[in-house]
Amino acid sequence: MLKLKFSDHKIECGTDEAGRGCLAGPVTAATVILKKNFLNNDINDSKKISKKNRYKLKEIIELEALEFSFAHIFPKKIDEINILNASILAMQKSIGKLATKIDFIIVDGNKFKSYKNIPHQTIIKGDEKFLSIASASIIAKTERDNYMKKIHNEYPQYGWDKNKGYPTKFHKEAILKYGITKYHRKSFKLFDEQFKLKL
Numbered sequence: 001m002l003k004l005k006f007s008d009h010k011i012e013c014g015t016d017e018a019g020r021g022c023l024a025g026p027v028t029a030a031t032v033i034l035k036k037n038f039l040n041n042d043i044n045d046s047k048k049i050s051k052k053n054r055y056k057l058k059e060i061i062e063l064e065a066l067e068f069s070f071a072h073i074f075p076k077k078i079d080e081i082n083i084l085n086a087s088i089l090a091m092q093k094s095i096g097k098l099a100t101k102i103d104f105i106i107v108d109g110n111k112f113k114s115y116k117n118i119p120h121q122t123i124i125k126g127d128e129k130f131l132s133i134a135s136a137s138i139i140a141k142t143e144r145d146n147y148m149k150k151i152h153n154e155y156p157q158y159g160w161d162k163n164k165g166y167p168t169k170f171h172k173e174a175i176l177k178y179g180i181t182k183y184h185r186k187s188f189k190l191f192d193e194q195f196k197l198k199l
Helices: 051-064 075-081 083-096 131-152 169-178 193-198
Strands: 012-018 027-033 067-073 104-108 120-123
Touching: 012 083, 012 131, 027 083, 027 131, 051 131, 067 083, 067 131, 075 083, 104 131
Parallel strands: 012 104, 104 120
Antiparallel strands: 012 027, 027 067
16 A cells, blocks of 8 residues: 655655656646545556546546646757656646645655755655655646647547557657657657668
8 A cells, every 4th residue: 555655744745757758749747735634545656557547546636635736848848958857847847836835745766856945855666655646647647648639639640549659669650651740759769770671
């Protein structure tokens, strides 16, 4: 079972991102503050939950959390500052959207930059250990998926409704066939030479 809190601070938030390894679309981060009596045994790392359950849990989190927020960082900015910095920026932006005053931040992974001098702790596999980070991973994943489904209607040939911008064989073949869009990350290796030679 995941833990509710890491620190003794009164208001602790958890933050996580989704879409870091994608070839197209934003990197999306979410931040969640849970109530002190929050309990849910189904919440876990979003990658370990089925799509159907992710959306069910998203509703529960949004209804029962003290507060939540999310932020997208789009490809142009990702190309400008690199994906690691964009992921951190997305998390910081989502924290900045909260109305509640934060005392402590717990972050999934091992990289973060100090935000407004609020103490923080990075936690490797934090989305498998703490409810607020796992909740943030669910919000980030579902909000990003919703965005990718929306832009899929604009460019259906890339299959973003299914691959969500990840580097699947179908997505790479579509890039070779149709070129790239304004939603692709130009700083990423969009296909490899070996793959190109096979076609």
